[in-house]
Amino acid sequence: APQLDGYFKQVDEMAGSFIKRLADAVAIPSVSADPGLRPKVVEMGKFLEKELKALGATVELRELGKQPDHPEVDLPPVILGRYGNDPNKRTILVYGHYDVQPASKEDGWNTDPFALSVDEESGRMYGRGSTDDKGPVLGWINAIEAHQKAGIEFPVNLLMCFEGMEEYGSEGLDDLIKAEADKWFKDADAVCISDNYWLGTEKPCLTYGLRGCSYYKITVSGPGADLHSGVFGGTVTEPMTDLVSLLGTLVDNKGKIKIEGIDDLVAPLTEEEKALFPNIAFTMDDIYESLGSKTTIFNNKEQILMARWRYPSLSIHGIEGAFSGTGAKTVIPACVSGKFSIRTVPNMELEEVDKLVFAHIDREWERLGSNNTLKRELMHAGKWWVASPKHWNFSAASKAVQQVFGTEPDFTREGGSIPVTLTFEQATKKNVLLLPMGSSTDGAHSINEKLDKRNYIEGTKLLGAYLHYVAVEPQV
């Protein structure tokens, strides 16, 4: 096993300067959703460029052109980095993002969101981007620096891809990844992404699966314009009545999807898979806390985790075109669109899902016998992703977790999608590992986002340790 004591000691010694680095990064309000703050996003990219170059890395900034929905501003550049060029070493490609969600004190933050505030007692470091995703991105830079300072040879060639539009749809990134697959990313032997979270607060995890998402819109229209319910109520076929009927046929409140044939597409649960769930560090109290209520469908963690990770779900998100304000408006909306999405899992073929959804809606529409007009469409679809947790990329990371945290990680999946995962897998044809730094309570997109000092410093150790293990892990 790799000897890491020197590296760990160095990281501990540099903890203060690593926190200073995070504070410097958090101070740049790189909010990608706000075109007015675009210069700050670019400034943040240049900050990374400077840090990396100071450590001797090669850095190139890839421009992505104008922002499609705001053609007056340029997209922020993707930062491509390379540290090390030794053909005898493995090459690991890591991804992160340097943009952040919007934040302002008025939203209810206890501190200035763009000034890292360290609570020494709890070890919590509050600030927008602390955990999502500046902390993890800086973790890689910290790891390089600690190796240099400690005089320890860096174990791999490190390829880096840091983008600045993740919180606004990763505009332009897919094309860049495809274009660089046989250029900047050509040597990559495996991929590691640090942009998700531990399942709880104590135990690290390695993530090997994500659900997909197919998002649908069904529109019912009739009258030429919105009508007054006093004048027209009772005389016109109301689009809302039709739409509510249709939406009511999709799912029941026990989570059962009522679209014929959907369940048949789901990979059966194997005994081996089933055996993974009881050991996972997760309790019903964890989910009650994150929900803020006890209104779960199941009352045991195995079913909850399976429902979240390995079974599909259908959620009705809302209705566009109907009255949605406060107060009491007596309108008959002329054209209403119901939005719902299905979280997809292996082995659901997305085209097959669409076919079943549309067939179901058409059948129910027929049944309604309405003289209104129906339109149904797929708004967007992202595929599910599952990697092999037995791959050497994962077993190396598992050993690194054991060395840093003294415990085996949980092997987890997630209910949501991180589309870039699938893009990297498809473009590089390499195994992709999700190696989170932050914990479940960090509140990535909420007010008072934080990263625990322990997660940041031990996390920096973990990223370095992972690189040492992945450098030597035998291929299975």
Next chain:
Amino acid sequence: APQLDGYFKQVDEMAGSFIKRLADAVAIPSVSADPGLRPKVVEMGKFLEKELKALGATVELRELGKQPDHPEVDLPPVILGRYGNDPNKRTILVYGHYDVQPASKEDGWNTDPFALSVDEESGRMYGRGSTDDKGPVLGWINAIEAHQKAGIEFPVNLLMCFEGMEEYGSEGLDDLIKAEADKWFKDADAVCISDNYWLGTEKPCLTYGLRGCSYYKITVSGPGADLHSGVFGGTVTEPMTDLVSLLGTLVDNKGKIKIEGIDDLVAPLTEEEKALFPNIAFTMDDIYESLGSKTTIFNNKEQILMARWRYPSLSIHGIEGAFSGTGAKTVIPACVSGKFSIRTVPNMELEEVDKLVFAHIDREWERLGSNNTLKRELMHAGKWWVASPKHWNFSAASKAVQQVFGTEPDFTREGGSIPVTLTFEQATKKNVLLLPMGSSTDGAHSINEKLDKRNYIEGTKLLGAYLHYVAVEPQV
């Protein structure tokens, strides 16, 4: 029968100055919904005061205090007028409003909404408030002036009540009407309101009924905050699923209210009532045109008019708290409120309706077996109103229509509510007549609101003629 030729001739001669008066009124943007325009509303009230005083009427302005939801501004005054004080004459109380709906050129108006634009060829006079309700209010003033100029004795004592907040909920009016019932309004023998519209464009009508409206809100809540459907889809009982199920039990797309017991409250259709419908000047093309589509529930005018006037209806207006924007947001809303209302008709007791609605919702909620929380409430209720069309107030108006337009009026009801009607009836205990001036195509609350010159000038004749007939019509 009253001799009215002199009066009619005088009105024709003064047509130009009456249109000038309307233009002066339209030029004052008395938008009650905009607190910033409150001085203009007050200016419009003072305009009426000045016109009435110039004709020798007694006028008092009743202040109503601060606007509850905008305590920084005063409510506009109610203009109380009296013209004539002859104990040997009948006293008629008329109501109208001098405020208008918001309007701006950018909404799509072809002309400046606050500059009356007269199309000489079509006779259409475009401008905000032309038909709703400045034209009718000025009609009463025109009638007084024409009598004076022609040297004809005014046939009744006229009490006037003109308010300035009608388009924003008639804030403060109910209390004022009740307070003045045995003061300013004490002598009233009958009430006439001119603030609705002909059923079509050719034939005047007298309106003797309005539906009521009971507006409900049902709220389903569970999680402590909105959730991400990727993380929580499949594990939590989604409030939207429950709400959509509940809303789906209320009404079908043929207009049938599925709340047990509601239909039993509706007064049975008598043969006499049924016989009224075939003669009414109304066609399916009229409704297709006003709908902008052919998506009606019925395909004959009798059923359409009955559904609009004498049967209840239930409309689902929308959902508060769900995703209602464009785009594709993957949210599980934590708390959603469905809004629906029932248009009520004789003999539905409103308390009984509430009881049936709540019992139905509770029963369906029980059936859902949800662990979410339900709250249901009545947001507001206005009672239906029906007057006797055989009352001397109506027969006088009918004769006036015959004399001015050479045709018998249609006796109509309306699907919507005009709450002040019921307030006047209950406060004065007198018969209330709705005597519209404008026609169905005026577009009261839309862009390009207009009043036809014919409706305004013949309408001024009608208001005067009505006063002559109502002065002498024998009590039945």
